[in-house]
Amino acid sequence: MAGKHTRPRVATCSLAGCFGCHMSLLDIDERIFELAELVEFARSPIVDKKRFDRRVDIGLIEGGCCNEENVATLREFRRHCEILVSIGDCATAGGVPALRNDIPLAECLAEAYVGGPTVHNPGGRIPDDPELPLLLDKVYPAHEVVRIDYFLPGCPPSAEALWQTLVALLEGRPLELPYELIKYD
Amino acid sequence: MNGRLTITVDGRRIEARAGQTILEACQDAGVYVPRLCAHPKLSVYGSCRVCTCLVGGRATAACVQPVQPGMVIENDSDRVLEIRRTIIEMLFVEGNHFCMVCEKSGDCELQALAYRFGITHPRFPYMFPERPIDAGHPELLLDHDRCVLCGRCVRASAELDGKSALGFAGRGLRRRIEADGPRGLAGTDATGDDTIAEVCPVGALLRKGTAYRTPYGRRRYDHEPIGGDIDAPCGEAQEDR
Numbered sequence: 265m266a267g268k269h270t271r272p273r274v275a276t277c278s279l280a281g282c283f284g285c286h287m288s289l290l291d292i293d294e295r296i297f298e299l300a301e302l303v304e305f306a307r308s309p310i311v312d313k314k315r316f317d318r319r320v321d322i323g324l325i326e327g328g329c330c331n332e333e334n335v336a337t338l339r340e341f342r343r344h345c346e347i348l349v350s351i352g353d354c355a356t357a358g359g360v361p362a363l364r365n366d367i368p369l370a371e372c373l374a375e376a377y378v379g380g381p382t383v384h385n386p387g388g389r390i391p392d393d394p395e396l397p398l399l400l401d402k403v404y405p406a407h408e409v410v411r412i413d414y415f416l417p418g419c420p421p422s423a424e425a426l427w428q429t430l431v432a433l434l435e436g437r438p439l440e441l442p443y444e445l446i447k448y449d
Numbered sequence: 450m451n452g453r454l455t456i457t458v459d460g461r462r463i464e465a466r467a468g469q470t471i472l473e474a475c476q477d478a479g480v481y482v483p484r485l486c487a488h489p490k491l492s493v494y495g496s497c498r499v500c501t502c503l504v505g506g507r508a509t510a511a512c513v514q515p516v517q518p519g520m521v522i523e524n525d526s527d528r529v530l531e532i533r534r535t536i537i538e539m540l541f542v543e544g545n546h547f548c549m550v551c552e553k554s555g556d557c558e559l560q561a562l563a564y565r566f567g568i569t570h571p572r573f574p575y576m577f578p579e580r581p582i583d584a585g586h587p588e589l590l591l592d593h594d595r596c597v598l599c600g601r602c603v604r605a606s607a608e609l610d611g612k613s614a615l616g617f618a619g620r621g622l623r624r625r626i627e628a629d630g631p632r633g634l635a636g637t638d639a640t641g642d643d644t645i646a647e648v649c650p651v652g653a654l655l656r657k658g659t660a661y662r663t664p665y666g667r668r669r670y671d672h673e674p675i676g677g678d679i680d681a682p683c684g685e686a687q688e689d690r
């Protein structure tokens with residue numbers, strides 16, 4: 265996979281997700297030591313590394329795209345990673361954030377910042393600081409934005425499913441998961 | 450000819466009774482034909498096309514097509530599986546199927562079909578249609594987001610409950626299940642004891658107050674693929690590239 269003297273590099277990110285898929289990866293328990301031997305983490309919140317400084321073998325994408333920053337990050341991952349894997353229902357299907365997709369964006373914002381029953385916002389202003397990434401009209405699954413090579417649904421995918429996927433990809437084996445590991449919940 | 454005849458399914462000769470559908474004859478011979486709108490207690494309807502087989506090379510709905518002597522049927526070929534898989538993926542993108550927040554998850558026939566076919570994501574863009582929820586009935590809930598328009602509830606209300614609580618309205622993408630009368634389900638004579646929620650294959654029509662009674666790991670399709678009681682699964686493993 266990577267050059268002779270280096271371990272394969274893995275990058276991860278959470279876009280419009282809840283970090284639940286990352287938590288599920290930590291659920292591999294003591295195999296985390298094995299993982300640390302097997303791979304080197306590149307850009308990933310796991311090692312708090314925020315930039316790509318060279319090519320990466322496997323990129324794990326948690327979350328779909330709900331704003332322009334998600335799109336930019338996802339494209340950056342596509343540019344730098346040989347293999348991209350959509351992890352979890354948000355990346356493969358939009359997931360919980362996509363519950364807003366059949367409601368017009370203006371109505372969502374009005375409910376969240378102006379009219380909602382628990383909102384106290386006397387000025388009635390909807391956050392519009394230029395620092396805030398612009399929201400997209402809808403939440404998009406990752407594969408509707410860039411090419412994705414492998415898909416692992418689940419909310420979140422189980423630690424076992426993540427582990428078996430990673431190991432298969434690292435060893436260059438075909439990804440064949442047993443029936444019980446492909447779940448949508 | 451005493452009403453028996455022989456058909457060929459995937460190269461295997463199967464005895465059938467005259468008047469049986471292909472789906473019934475296959476089932477009696479231990480061959481699972483995937484289905485969604487078909488239900489053993491209800492009349493045939495033939496709307497979902499998940500049961501599509503090739504008969505003499507032509508796509509045919511196995512749940513409505515009666516067997517004929519000498520029929521040659523493909524049920525497990527790559528082409529048939531691809532047709533069915535495509536139909537299942539289209540059902541997913543056409544509605545709003547948020548499995549992670551659905552109380553029917555693990556017990557849902559649509560989800561189970563996708564699992565059986567090893568579907569990790571649909572190849573078509575999601576449509577995210579705007580669909581209402583009818584939660585006004587004290588004992589029943591109708592969430593149109595999840596409805597696959599199989600019509601099981603419509604038939605069950607008429608054929609098993611002796612009522613006409615539900616019917617179809619609209620055409621094409623606007624087609625929907627509609628309660629009899631302007632007040633939604635609450636305005637009908639449907640009750641929680643009717644069979645309409647029990648026959649719904651997905652989480653569209655639910656009996657209130659029954660959610661999440663079965664823990665993860667013990668639900669109907671957690672370990673056993675749908676149709677596994679009829680035959681062996683068509684592909685346990687999935688490969689995706």
Ligand code: SF4
Binds near residue numbers: 598649654
């Ligand atoms: S509510 Fe359920 S049973 Fe009725 S048509 Fe929709 S999916 Fe079928």
Ligand code: FES
Binds near residue numbers: 484487497
């Ligand atoms: S099961 Fe045959 S068309 Fe639906």
